Amino acid sequence: MGQHKHKTSSIPDGVFADPTVLVNSEASPLNVRSPQRRSGILRLPPPPKVSEESLITSTPGAHSPGKTSSEVAFTIKGRRVRAWLTSVGLNLIPTSASWWTPWAHWYHPPDCIPFEEILSACARNRPSMLPCKALHQHLIVYTFKRQRRKRCEWKPCRIVLKSQDAEMVQEWAMRINIVLRTESQRPTNLLVVLNPYGGARKARKIWRKKAQPVFLLAGIKCTVVETQRAEHAKEIVTGLSLSELQSFDGFVAVGGDGLFQEILNGLLAIRGTGGQAGQVAAHLRLGHIPAGSTDAVAYSLNGCRSQYTAAVHIALGDRTPLDVMRIDMSSGEHRYAVCVASYGYMGDLMRTSERLRFLGPVRYGLAGAWTLLRGAAYEAKVSYLPCDMMGGAQPRECRAACNVCAPALPSRDVGDTAAFMTSSRKSLAQDGWVHRQGRFKSIMAVVTCCRSDMSTRGLSPHGHLCDGRLHLLLVHATSRLHYLRFLASIPREGVRPGRFPFVEVVDCTAVHLLPEGMQSCWNADGELLPDNEVTMKVHRGLADVFARGIE
Numbered sequence: 001m002g003q004h005k006h007k008t009s010s011i012p013d014g015v016f017a018d019p020t021v022l023v024n025s026e027a028s029p030l031n032v033r034s035p036q037r038r039s040g041i042l043r044l045p046p047p048p049k050v051s052e053e054s055l056i057t058s059t060p061g062a063h064s065p066g067k068t069s070s071e072v073a074f075t076i077k078g079r080r081v082r083a084w085l086t087s088v089g090l091n092l093i094p095t096s097a098s099w100w101t102p103w104a105h106w107y108h109p110p111d112c113i114p115f116e117e118i119l120s121a122c123a124r125n126r127p128s129m130l131p132c133k134a135l136h137q138h139l140i141v142y143t144f145k146r147q148r149r150k151r152c153e154w155k156p157c158r159i160v161l162k163s164q165d166a167e168m169v170q171e172w173a174m175r176i177n178i179v180l181r182t183e184s185q186r187p188t189n190l191l192v193v194l195n196p197y198g199g200a201r202k203a204r205k206i207w208r209k210k211a212q213p214v215f216l217l218a219g220i221k222c223t224v225v226e227t228q229r230a231e232h233a234k235e236i237v238t239g240l241s242l243s244e245l246q247s248f249d250g251f252v253a254v255g256g257d258g259l260f261q262e263i264l265n266g267l268l269a270i271r272g273t274g275g276q277a278g279q280v281a282a283h284l285r286l287g288h289i290p291a292g293s294t295d296a297v298a299y300s301l302n303g304c305r306s307q308y309t310a311a312v313h314i315a316l317g318d319r320t321p322l323d324v325m326r327i328d329m330s331s332g333e334h335r336y337a338v339c340v341a342s343y344g345y346m347g348d349l350m351r352t353s354e355r356l357r358f359l360g361p362v363r364y365g366l367a368g369a370w371t372l373l374r375g376a377a378y379e380a381k382v383s384y385l386p387c388d389m390m391g392g393a394q395p396r397e398c399r400a401a402c403n404v405c406a407p408a409l410p411s412r413d414v415g416d417t418a419a420f421m422t423s424s425r426k427s428l429a430q431d432g433w434v435h436r437q438g439r440f441k442s443i444m445a446v447v448t449c450c451r452s453d454m455s456t457r458g459l460s461p462h463g464h465l466c467d468g469r470l471h472l473l474l475v476h477a478t479s480r481l482h483y484l485r486f487l488a489s490i491p492r493e494g495v496r497p498g499r500f501p502f503v504e505v506v507d508c509t510a511v512h513l514l515p516e517g518m519q520s521c522w523n524a525d526g527e528l529l530p531d532n533e534v535t536m537k538v539h540r541g542l543a544d545v546f547a548r549g550i551e
């Protein structure tokens, strides 16, 4: 960045790597838990001995309620602003623009940058262009901006506030960082599992260019492990010792839905063992940096497939409970999934696409066309346990602070007697199962809304992150043309009840499928299951994820 430019800019990749800002991934003024973490990632002076409480209550000189500092004049992009700190964040009011920067009139700084949206702050000296002024002090606030058209899509940015008062700038940077440090939900230590093999094989680059810089700015220590083979991610997680588990705040998958699912399965396996490790695992959160082919998990959590957005949600320490579906196979094996399990068309598509993996994400289009032309339909007996948890209310799309999901407390069960550890088959003994027998093109049990590039509003637009419901989509045998019309409608509106006579949509809590005759295969969150006779049951809010829902 030029010395004379004062930007409120998106952070280009190179800036993250600026050695004056980032020294190493472990060092940060925000890192307080790990003794080996050194201070100084942002080159801040050592904090003076002052209690944190006194920093977030009023200080002498503050002359208006709510203020925790006096008003100070800064310049942002040539526009003068008055700024002060409150217990909520950094408040800004624009005043005038310098006569030599008339364009600054068009720059409107935000009224407030809340602490909860700040990744970190730092102070930096900048030589002035004018000979009469030796140094400019920059207070750099690292935050994010929302895209104008798509509010849920975030991009990291920095706001550079220029002043000539070096001491004040350093003090403000320090005070902001101290407040961030008190936000207990922010992670300080993460285990990052990266699948270099997933999607377009760009996971390493995505990590290096997009996610890691955000975590560095937020002062998060990351331990990165690359998977070597299928199921390795689960082994990595289950192989952690108790002290390692205690040191992490969560696990981050850099890959596709399959990788996320493996980590989730590993985490729930630890919870199933009970004891102290199970207790610790019950409080760990999962994050997904999309680097796969579909990335429905990240898309459904954040409303977009942006890696920056996912990384910022993780760095800010967002937390929301997520429904998890347990799938029990007749062989006795079980698997957990969070998006969708599908039999028929989507199962065939996945089986074909796995053979074409060398083509990258294009394989899905080719496999989809081939499966459609085959036009197979499968005989099966489907049973489900219906529910009406909406109480007749109009279905609503799930959003941040969703009141359908809100009442759910995340399940913290541990041990092998926990509900999620008992086979879904036990629910078959319950009353109220509804049975359907016939030929189906496709059968899908959708847990969340299940968004992806192919269905931006979700397969089930009214699916929620944490409502304890499955949406069972039964697509009865029909002609290829009708089925194509059904598929074509999904990207625009998802699967809606009543839209096509051959499509049934029911809300339920458990599903059982007994295949008859020729069989397809199950595809659970992008992974093929080895068995086709399955029972599935949803567990409300079983896992915690780094997300806040779609804004």
Ligand SMILES: Nc1ncnc2c1ncn2[C@@H]1O[C@H](COP(=O)(O)OP(=O)(O)OP(=O)(O)O)[C@@H](O)[C@H]1O
Pocket: 195, 196, 197, 198, 199, 200, 227, 228, 229, 230, 231, 232, 254, 255, 256, 257, 258, 259, 260, 262, 291, 292, 293, 294, 295, 296, 525, 526, 527
């Ligand atoms: N190093 C590796 N070599 C081979 N396979 C791997 C490796 N690491 C992970 N896998 C397997 O690769 C599969 C696909 O991974 P992943 O889900 O990350 O990508 P994807 O399938 O392309 O994306 P999506 O699931 O979003 O469609 C998973 O089943 C995982 O077990």
